[in-house]
Amino acid sequence: MADLGPNEPLIGVSGSRNRLTTPALVLDLDILERNLTALLDQCAESGQKLRPHAKTHKSSQLAKRQIDAGAVGVCCATLHEAERMAAGGASGILITSPIVGEGKIQRLQILNDVADNLMIVTDNLDGLQTIEKSLRDVGGELTVLVDIDVGMQRTGSNDPAQIVALASYLSESETLTYGGVQAYSGRVQHIEDYGERRDVYGAQMTFLAGVVKSLEDAGFQPKIISGGGTGTHHIDQELSLFTELQAGSFIFMDVEYNAVDLANGPTNPFETALFVQCSVVSNNADNFFTIDGGFKCFATDGPKPEVFSENLPDASYDRFGDEHGKINLGSGNYKPALGETVSLITPHCDPTVNLHNYYHGVRGDTLVEILPIDGRGVL
Amino acid sequence: MADLGPNEPLIGVSGSRNRLTTPALVLDLDILERNLTALLDQCAESGQKLRPHAKTHKSSQLAKRQIDAGAVGVCCATLHEAERMAAGGASGILITSPIVGEGKIQRLQILNDVADNLMIVTDNLDGLQTIEKSLRDVGGELTVLVDIDVGMQRTGSNDPAQIVALASYLSESETLTYGGVQAYSGRVQHIEDYGERRDVYGAQMTFLAGVVKSLEDAGFQPKIISGGGTGTHHIDQELSLFTELQAGSFIFMDVEYNAVDLANGPTNPFETALFVQCSVVSNNADNFFTIDGGFKCFATDGPKPEVFSENLPDASYDRFGDEHGKINLGSGNYKPALGETVSLITPHCDPTVNLHNYYHGVRGDTLVEILPIDGRGVL
Numbered sequence: 001m002a003d004l005g006p007n008e009p010l011i012g013v014s015g016s017r018n019r020l021t022t023p024a025l026v027l028d029l030d031i032l033e034r035n036l037t038a039l040l041d042q043c044a045e046s047g048q049k050l051r052p053h054a055k056t057h058k059s060s061q062l063a064k065r066q067i068d069a070g071a072v073g074v075c076c077a078t079l080h081e082a083e084r085m086a087a088g089g090a091s092g093i094l095i096t097s098p099i100v101g102e103g104k105i106q107r108l109q110i111l112n113d114v115a116d117n118l119m120i121v122t123d124n125l126d127g128l129q130t131i132e133k134s135l136r137d138v139g140g141e142l143t144v145l146v147d148i149d150v151g152m153q154r155t156g157s158n159d160p161a162q163i164v165a166l167a168s169y170l171s172e173s174e175t176l177t178y179g180g181v182q183a184y185s186g187r188v189q190h191i192e193d194y195g196e197r198r199d200v201y202g203a204q205m206t207f208l209a210g211v212v213k214s215l216e217d218a219g220f221q222p223k224i225i226s227g228g229g230t231g232t233h234h235i236d237q238e239l240s241l242f243t244e245l246q247a248g249s250f251i252f253m254d255v256e257y258n259a260v261d262l263a264n265g266p267t268n269p270f271e272t273a274l275f276v277q278c279s280v281v282s283n284n285a286d287n288f289f290t291i292d293g294g295f296k297c298f299a300t301d302g303p304k305p306e307v308f309s310e311n312l313p314d315a316s317y318d319r320f321g322d323e324h325g326k327i328n329l330g331s332g333n334y335k336p337a338l339g340e341t342v343s344l345i346t347p348h349c350d351p352t353v354n355l356h357n358y359y360h361g362v363r364g365d366t367l368v369e370i371l372p373i374d375g376r377g378v379l
Numbered sequence: 380m381a382d383l384g385p386n387e388p389l390i391g392v393s394g395s396r397n398r399l400t401t402p403a404l405v406l407d408l409d410i411l412e413r414n415l416t417a418l419l420d421q422c423a424e425s426g427q428k429l430r431p432h433a434k435t436h437k438s439s440q441l442a443k444r445q446i447d448a449g450a451v452g453v454c455c456a457t458l459h460e461a462e463r464m465a466a467g468g469a470s471g472i473l474i475t476s477p478i479v480g481e482g483k484i485q486r487l488q489i490l491n492d493v494a495d496n497l498m499i500v501t502d503n504l505d506g507l508q509t510i511e512k513s514l515r516d517v518g519g520e521l522t523v524l525v526d527i528d529v530g531m532q533r534t535g536s537n538d539p540a541q542i543v544a545l546a547s548y549l550s551e552s553e554t555l556t557y558g559g560v561q562a563y564s565g566r567v568q569h570i571e572d573y574g575e576r577r578d579v580y581g582a583q584m585t586f587l588a589g590v591v592k593s594l595e596d597a598g599f600q601p602k603i604i605s606g607g608g609t610g611t612h613h614i615d616q617e618l619s620l621f622t623e624l625q626a627g628s629f630i631f632m633d634v635e636y637n638a639v640d641l642a643n644g645p646t647n648p649f650e651t652a653l654f655v656q657c658s659v660v661s662n663n664a665d666n667f668f669t670i671d672g673g674f675k676c677f678a679t680d681g682p683k684p685e686v687f688s689e690n691l692p693d694a695s696y697d698r699f700g701d702e703h704g705k706i707n708l709g710s711g712n713y714k715p716a717l718g719e720t721v722s723l724i725t726p727h728c729d730p731t732v733n734l735h736n737y738y739h740g741v742r743g744d745t746l747v748e749i750l751p752i753d754g755r756g757v758l
Binding site: 006007019020021023024077098099100101102103107123126127149153154155156157158159162186280281282283284285288290292293296297299301319320322323324326337338339348350351354355356357358377378379 | 385400401476678698700702716727734735
């Protein structure tokens with residue numbers, strides 16, 4: 001088996017997009033580039049930097065392209081992602097979750113030696129001191145952001161006194177450097193109505209502004225204030241509280257984000273670039289057929305995938321087990337033959353990507369390159 | 380990065396189970412072996428063979444151990460799984476879904492050359508003829524089962540005339556051999572009440588018996604009648620219609636199957652062998668804490684994972700995004716410190732396994748081996 005999977009022989013073959021062995025994750029590179037340019041242009045206008053989240057794509061090649069286009073680095077959700085992004089040449093990595101545990105801290109030491117401008121976050125003094133001691137033992141240095149919980153309650157601290165204490169501790173450390181703060185609000189990103197999202201998020205950002213003020217008053221002005229996502233990017237630019245944005249999904253888009261009014265208007269600034277291409281594997285029934293994409297192909301934490309194929313305008317997807325999907329034919333839809341392809345929009349792009357091993361990068365109807373998803377997996 | 384992941388140095392270290400870098404898929408090998416022996420013993424008694432489904436474990440090493448213990452081979456849901464199981468040395472592979480498409484049929488040719496006793500299924504004459512022509516061109520031979528739809532409507536034919544026609548076509552082919560039939564009923568497996576499951580499934584099996592009678596009357600007695608699952612294995616043994624059972628999940632068990640009354644009694648014949656071990660990464664709140672296992676660690680198509688750790692008897696899991704889970708503390712539960720481990724039962728084992736790269740095989744408290752999940756992925 002080649003490193004780039006069974007579709008490698010089709011690279012560069014005109015019209016090969018429709019001939020891919022399936023289920024294949026298909027990435028429209030022209031659209032990807034337009035999405036990236038769109039957000040970078042917006043950030044240039046708002047005077048903010050972009051450190052896009054690599055948890056979305058888990059690809060060191062895409063991370064490097066984002067940086068080459070103007071991003072200051074990438075965010076990673078896990079140490080594992082950061083190791084893979086750094087191994088692939090990405091710099092300016094911010095690991096956005098606290099790193100805990102003997103084995104991981106040893107790996108952090110090693111990563112810190114080889115990665116350019118690595119940063120981590122902390123929400124706990126005990127955890128921070130463990131990392132500090134470990135790095136001090138090997139003569140390492142590392143920049144740390146204090147993780148602020150603005151309402152999601154997943155990680156971070158919502159206690160201004162604790163936040164100031166962490167900043168103070170970092171400022172006095174000889175091993176660690178106080179880099180500023182991070183604040184990410186996850187659930188808010190998917191509130192579909194712009195005004196409702198603006199209200200909920202606005203209150204969280206008011207809290208964050210208060211914490212930043214407390215830090216400034218205590219002499220710990222944060223140089224970096226990192227946060228925001230695809231769902232809030234327009235509000236983040238308007239409020240201009242963050243020095244850099246962490247949006248990730250905007251490069252791909254998915255069923256969830258396509259349903260969100262991202263920029264308070266009828267048109268979203270980003271187009272769908274990512275699809276799963278499946279094939280008809282059974283079509284004995286009259287009003288539906290079966291494709292080769294199920295739980296192991298599409299994430300199931302959110303909505304269902306949406307049928308994207310032009311010739312199936314009213315068709316819908318139902319789950320049909322680990323390896324299969326059911327396509328319900330709409331009125332007037334013709335029934336495709338065995339082996340015909342059906343293209344679907346991913347329900348939630350991040351965990352869908354994690355199920356696959358390769359992006360099949362297309363321009364128009366042709367497969368032009370295959371990018372390994374080198375950061376997938378959880379260890 | 381070693382081929383066996385970051386926990387490789389802990390293999391054989393006494394007490395290492397609790398020191399694993401997380402989130403780690405942990406497989407209790409003693410329990411796995413008891414589960415396998417239990418079903419093989421039952422099959423010996425009912426006079427049926429066992430061809431366990433490898434879609435559950437996607438590991439060629441586990442497939443070989445199943446065969447060494449007495450299974451006649453393994454089932455695979457996809458060509459990709461079959462390629463990996465065969466590459467790892469498994470024989471007697473039955474691919475349980477129709478294989479469709481130019482690229483896959485080319486790969487089937489190659490696999491058929493190297494795999495011992497490969498079998499496939501068909502539910503469509505057009506699809507079958509395409510495979511026949513392709514194999515004839517290279518002088519290949521292959522045994523095919525006719526896929527019968529007994530009610531799930533996913534793949535297979537529910538038309539006795541079509542089924543007999545497929546058997547007849549296979550019987551006359553010089554390239555293909557008529558091996559018998561397959562009938563799998565997926566959803567029924569998870570009906571929790573034994574009597575209700577027995578009723579629904581019994582009707583499906585009555586239909587299957589009728590189809591088998593039609594085949595016999597037409598002169599196409601099926602040598603192999605393959606089907607059944609973990610949920611129906613007890614009924615499958617009682618009815619004795621299948622010559623071989625395809626059960627897969629029984630070796631691991633999960634939250635879904637633990638809720639099913641498998642053998643019409645208070646005790647299920649199989650124990651939970653598979654866990655995801657996570658770590659506490661944030662614990663600033665009083666009544667809950669955050670672990671490093673989310674959508675990319677636990678399948679989300681079914682129920683939530685269940686907390687298994689002895690010291691957290693009343694704790695429950697809530698989803699907290701891609702890489703995190705929220706553990707709600709029960710009354711009287713103590714709050715673990717940062718870095719402490721929490722063990723959880725997988726919600727649905729098959730798609731959970733597909734998220735991970737390795738099994739961490741333990742005996743008691745010690746990591747004794749790491750098995751790569753070499754069949755994961757979808758291409």
